[in-house]
């Protein structure tokens with residue numbers, strides 16, 4: 001592997017900027033720094049791209065990470081991360097045969113290919129192998145359980161999603177947070193976090209279950225607050241025993 005300096009990465013950024021965006025892309029500064037759980041990061045506030053070279057094992061990997069972060073630059077600060085604005089950039093890069101590899105980073109927390117809209121043809125094709133590997137791994141696990149004579153539970157994803165929504169509501173997580181959590185877990189939302197057509201009924205049931213649970217959590221919190229207030233008031237009264 002070549003030694004990657006900031007100067008070298010900056011030159012490559014400019015080269016890609018011209019080649020794949022015809023120069024119409026903001027110039028972000030490049031930083032090389034260790035990152036937690038990531039090969040690279042795009043910081044729109046600071047207008048910089050950070051790359052952790054030490055995590056990479058090949059030059060190809062470094063180029064691919066740089067292009068991934070540049071796709072974030074192009075998607076802009078309004079992008080929610082790996083949403084359709086970002087995927088549109090990946091699609092464009094793949095169409096222009098850019099040396100970008102697709103893998104786990106593009107579909108983190110989204111174990112389903114169907115959440116990526118159909119018109120991202122090249123992205124879906126590039127990611128198919130990753131999903132196939134994942135499916136095989138799950139199937140292998142089920143097969144192993146079967147061989148070991150353990151019961152393989154048939155999970156009904158719809159019921160599981162509804163009861164998960166109820167559980168997080170009971171913990172005081174507002175609906176938006178609950179929806180994002182179950183949506184990602186069960187593949188109910190597309191990459192822009194909109195419910196998929198077939199999932200709208202599940203989302204409706206989940207929302208109802210969540211509303212009941214969340215209402216219950218709020219009542220409990222209010223009751224607790226009233227109790228604490230009463231306790232504090234009794235301590236403030238003269239002779240209430242606060243400093244006796």
Ligand SMILES: [Zn+2]
Pocket residue numbers: 068072081082105
């Ligand atoms: Zn990313």
